[in-house]
Amino acid sequence: MEYQVGWGKREIHITGCGYAMHGYGQPGHRATGTRNPLYARSLAIADLDSDDAPLLYCCLDLGYVTHAMRQGVVTGLRESLGEAFDEHRLVLTCTHTHSGPGGCAHEGLYNLVTPGFVPAHLEAVVEAALASLRAALVTRKATDIQYRSSQVPDPVPVAWNRSLKAYNRNPDVAPRDATQTHLALDRTMHLISFHRQGRVRALLSLFGVHATCLGNQLAHYDGDNKGYAALHAEMQLQADGVSEPVAIFAQGAAGDVSPHYHGPGDRKRRRKLRGEAEYAYARKNGEAQSEHALAMLEAESGQAVSGPLDGVLTYVDMSDQAVSPEFAGGSRDARTSAPCHGVGFFLGTPVDGPGMPAPLGFAARRLARAQRRRSLKPGSPRQAQAQALYASQGAKDILLNAGEKRVLGYALDRIPLPDLADPLVAELKRQARLGALTESPMVPSVLPLQIVRLGNLRLVCAPGEFTTVAGRRLVSAVATALPLEGSERCLINTYCNDYMGYVTTFEEYQEQAYEGGHTVYGQWTLGAFQTAFTRLAATFNTPPSEREPAEKNAPPPVLNSELALRSDIPVRGREMSSG
Structure with missing residues (x-):
């Protein structure tokens, strides 16, 4: 050849x-x-x-x-x-x-x-x-x-x-x-x-x-x-x-x-x-x-x-995939779910890239687990949806539900953290309030x-x-x-x-x-x-x-109108993030 x-x-x-x-x-x-x-x-x-x-x-x-x-x-x-x-x-x-x-x-x-x-x-x-x-x-x-x-x-x-x-x-x-x-x-x-x-x-x-x-x-x-x-x-x-x-x-x-x-x-x-x-x-x-x-x-x-x-x-939608029992320890009910980021993600890696301080991580885990209990509580209007989500996400303490665009259960524009506390949270809330993330996915x-x-x-x-x-x-x-x-x-x-x-x-x-x-x-x-x-x-x-x-x-295109709302946003000072 x-x-x-x-x-x-x-x-x-x-x-x-x-x-x-x-x-x-x-x-x-x-x-x-x-x-x-x-x-x-x-x-x-x-x-x-x-x-x-x-x-x-x-x-x-x-x-x-x-x-x-x-x-x-x-x-x-x-x-x-x-x-x-x-x-x-x-x-x-x-x-x-x-x-x-x-x-x-x-x-x-x-x-x-x-x-x-x-x-x-x-x-x-x-x-x-x-x-x-x-x-x-x-x-x-x-x-x-x-x-x-x-x-x-x-x-x-x-x-x-x-x-x-x-x-x-x-x-x-x-x-x-x-x-x-x-x-x-x-x-x-x-x-x-x-x-x-x-x-x-x-x-x-x-x-x-x-x-x-x-x-x-x-x-x-x-x-x-x-x-x-x-x-x-x-x-x-x-x-x-x-x-x-x-x-x-x-x-x-x-x-x-x-x-x-x-x-x-x-x-x-x-x-x-x-x-x-x-x-x-x-x-x-x-x-x-x-x-x-x-x-x-x-x-x-x-x-x-x-x-x-x-x-x-x-192209495969990995947010809703049935998993072959061969690759799920014999389980016939294994599925993926919409994307969620755990507290571990925000804590970063200790040597390569540290994230939020450990005390904030401890508090975030407690809040994430409280949100899980509320979601799974009998009679909750979202109980069935939450059961499917947590069956997929397992041990993860979910801080950001990227699929639903919620942080610890709160809509992105209503996160109860002062803007001065974290510039990334402030930017996330600002873009959400503009409508720049309404239809756009947070992650692929x-x-x-x-x-x-x-x-x-x-x-x-x-x-x-x-x-x-x-x-x-x-x-x-x-x-x-x-x-x-x-x-x-x-x-x-x-x-x-x-x-x-x-x-x-x-x-x-x-x-x-x-x-x-x-x-x-x-x-x-x-x-x-x-x-x-x-x-x-x-x-x-x-x-x-x-x-x-x-x-x-292939994934559908992101709306140009939303891209325009978060394009070339003015650069701010060199503030550091806890995340």
């Missing part, structure tokens, strides 16, 4: 002018400049023996991909490529840097901190993605593709599990203690490399670790560890004589994986990293990832990638699920953040459903095509740490993804010409 492959890289031109960055949910985390440029890096892969549309892969130095971004890129590619474009074969993903621009979503919640929707940011992202994809398309030449995988050695200080109690709840893991958090994750790096005349010209690495080396006190856009990894690898390839190389360092299952040490004395150690030390740390972490990838190319013979290209994409619920075939590789392209074990279980379910044969491999790429929060295992969810609190569709969320992805895997048996259009079940 011969492939034509091209690659391209373009800067995302966004000027830091005081808008809050996406990632930490802190209104004071504002960008006033750029430390290292943010890029869109792309691959275009075509089969020389077929007239089918090429596979297109674009990775953005951003904290998230949104449906608005994807729709902008799809529209642009349709205009320029016509029938030579197949949306099923487009993957849009990101590095998950927390030092990138916000304001790029049409939904309300993740734009709140910016504050609001910033059309110029979205336009710049779409423009850079399209430019890099078009560069990849026009530079296609005969290229050999190889695959390798290798464990990042245990002593390399690159990743630690940040939610060990939740991880240890899983029956399918070896329990770890507080000194072994670097082992409570998948240390495998998967590497796809692209060769011409026997030399590596581009590469794609998949390794799960958060891009949170840089904290929420800094004021510049930066690609964080994944960005530094890409720049380092490209620099090394250039030094070896490669012209215009592209190195993509994308994410695997990173939901519970931190780039910061977790163990005895972790918070004290993190507090010592400030300012320039954080940038140095991000560079060191990224270069460790890059050096491992480059060493893999030198030390190991790659497996040739060969075979057909294909992709299947569908209709989500894109995608599986891509690159010869003997299958790439599960999942939205949001999957924890280590959740990602492993999803890959296992898809691999069984395909099924795989011989040398075929199934890999996971997260943060693809949209963002809605986290996916934990059922067991991890019961801990209600940050990751479980941000698993918005409830305790059966992973089971719902396993159910839907295995159903999608069967689509490969249907000829491409007979498959449903990818956009058939």
Whole structure:
């Protein structure tokens, strides 16, 4: 099998002018400049023996991909490529840097901190993605593709599990203690490399670790560890004589994986990293990832990638999914629910991104449980609805019911907290009073699920953040459903095509740490993804010409009138949020 492959890289031109960055949910985390440029890096892969549309892969130095971004890129590619474009074969993903621009979503919640929707940011992202994809398309030449995988050695200080109690709840893991958090994750790096005349010209690495080396006190856009990894690898390839190389360092299952040490004395150690030390740390972490990838190319013979290209994409409403008993411990009543955020979400993560103070969290839990009791009380007008909700949400102490747009039972514009107490609450109330959130969803619920075939590789392209074990279980379910044969491999790429929060295992969810609190569709969320992805895997048996259009079940557009009410909202001072 011969492939034509091209690659391209373009800067995302966004000027830091005081808008809050996406990632930490802190209104004071504002960008006033750029430390290292943010890029869109792309691959275009075509089969020389077929007239089918090429596979297109674009990775953005951003904290998230949104449906608005994807729709902008799809529209642009349709205009320029016509029938030579197949949306099923487009993957849009990101590095998950927390030092990138916000304001790029049409939904309300993740734009709140910016504050609001910033059309110029979205336009710049779409423009850079399209430019890099078009560069990849026009530079296609005969290229050999190889695959390798290798464990990042245990002593390399690159990743630690940040939610060990939740991880240890899983029956399918070896329990770890507080000194072994670097082992409570998948240390495998998967590497796809692209060769011409026997030399590596581009590469794609998949390794799960958060891009949170840089904290929420800094004021510049930066690609964080994944960005530094890409720049380092490209620099090394250039030094070896490669012209215009592209190195993509994308994410695997990173939901519970931190780039910061977790163990005895972790918070004290993190507090010592400030300012320039954080940038140095991000560079060191990224270069460790890059050096491992480059060493893999030198030390190991790659497996040739060969075979057909294909992709299947569908949209699924994850807020109301029946879960197969196979993925629900035998239960026939397991369902997801409308999105809800727990107190654990607002408490944040102690080392990577602290949220509200613990005393406020304690009070919020008490209020959330009181609201649960009121809702479930016999005779309550909403008792049946509440029973279904809490059956799905389980142990979660619900602070924000994003589906119903209520906080602890109160409508958004009537939250009984003074505006001065929290700038995010004040902004939420202000937008609600304007009518900017009346019809708009707070977070996405209709989500894109995608599986891509690159010869003997299958790439599960999942939205949001999957924890280590959740990602492993999803890959296992898809691999069984395909099924795989011989040398075929199934890999996971997260943060693809949209963002809605986290996916934990059922067991991890019961801990209600940050990751479980941000698993918005409830305790059966992973089971719902396993159910839907295995159903999608069967689509490969249907000829491409007979498959449903990818956009058939896509989410409805958000009202322009509401977007206008929360667009380019004037920037306020550098106040900090307790959330």
